[in-house]
Structure formats: structure tokens, C-alpha cells
Amino acid sequence: MYGLVNRALEEMMRKTHGDATWEKIKERAGVDIEVFVRMDAYPDDITYKLVGAASELLNQPAEALLKAFGEYWTLYTGSEGYGALLDAAGSSLQETLANLDDLHVRVGLMYAELKPPSFRCSEVTADRLVLHYYSTRDGLAPMVVGLIEGLGKRFGQTLEIERLARRESGDDHDSFSIRILP
Ligand code: 1DX
Secondary structure, three states, X not given: OEHHHHHHHHHHHHHHHXXXXXXXXXXXXXXXXXXXXXXXXXXXXXXXXXXXXXXXXXXXXXXXXXXHHHHHHHHHHHHOOOHHHHHHHOOOHHHHHHOHHHHHHHHHHHOOOOOOOEEEEEXXXXXXXXXXXXXXXXXXXXXXXXXXXXXXHHOOOOEEEEEOOOHHHOOOOEEEEEEEOO
């Protein structure tokens, strides 16, 4: 994944647990990279190892860290030069989710090594929808829950998210029921 992802993870960890803990996480992960370059593509392995090491060191399930990271990503990209990209994707949760593939096409035009996931919405009503998530990567559905929650916060909405289909249970993709609470 692009260095931007590892940088966001680094910033979240440094802010919540401090610089020393981040150094320990990197050491435990066996990741000997001093500075992640935003626009360099790194093996996915590095991100997974960092999350795994953080999970062990902090005694927190990787799923919980990934969820927090998903939420952080929406804040981080909003303030690290990609706010306009997110703004252009939509002015409501439904619209933004429906436009995520277009957003990734735009980023992918400039960064050829992007391996974007794909999202599709169904059963859309004013207060509920089902989001379908297709990815080349395993195990990141908990991060998607956080991403959705982060988008909800962006639009000042409280959401109730339920996982429906799960790839790890043999379904062909992951899906989520999203309800916007009144
Ligand atoms: F709900 O792969 C809201 O490296 C969402 O399954 C979901 O393959 C917002 F310059 C610049 C760059 C860089 C901008 F090249 C990425 F570095 C992308 C900014 C998306 C904002 C996808 C990151 C692929 C890296 C992937 C989880 C899970 C998508 C991360 C979240 C808005 C982004 O993002 C999976 C890669 C951006 C950039 C956004 C993503 C790669 C998302 C969302 N993805 C790189």
C-alpha cells in the first residue's frame, strides 16, 4: 500500500500511544523503515505486520485497531491534502459511498500502483443502505467499518453498522448494513 497509509497508521499510533511505543511497534514488526514516503508503494505485508505487532504490544484485537484506523483515515486524508477529493466525492454519506470507485479511479490515474477496493450500494433509502465491499486484500473489513463511521462523523451522522456477508466465512464479498440514526 502507498506510504500514505503507513504514515497515517504511524500518526494515529504516535498520537494515541506516544513515540516510544511506535518505535517498539516497528521493532516488534521487524520493519526497519525510518520514514514512509507518501507516494512510494510498499508491500502490504508491512502494514499487516505493523498492525499485528501493535495488536500484540497493546493487547488489543487487530480488528479494533483496524476499525480505529479506518476512522482515522477519513480524518487524516481530510486534513492531509485530500479534503477536496473527499468533498468532490459527495455531500452526503450515501453519495460519497456511491462515488468511492470514482474517487479511486481519480487517485489511480496518478498513482499506478494503487490497488483500490470497490464499493457498491444497494437497498438505498433515506435512512438505510447496504454497502458491498470488494477487495484484493484480506482481513480489512473491520477497517471499512471505521471508514464508514468516519464518513458518518464527516456528515454529523450517527450510524449503526452491521456486518452482513463475510468473505472469511466463505461469502464471495463483504457487505454491511448501514442505518442512519435519527
Ligand atoms: F469509505 O484495499 C472513505 O495503496 C471510504 O481493501 C473508503 O492500494 C474514504 F498519494 C493518495 C495516495 C498516494 C491518496 F498515492 C491514496 F499516496 C485514497 C486518499 C483514498 C483518500 C486504497 C489506500 C488503496 C491505499 C483499503 C483501505 C482497503 C478507501 C484504504 C480507503 C479515500 C484507501 O479513502 C482495501 C493502495 C489516496 C487516497 C482516499 C486506499 C490503497 C476509502 C476512503 N482505502 C494514496
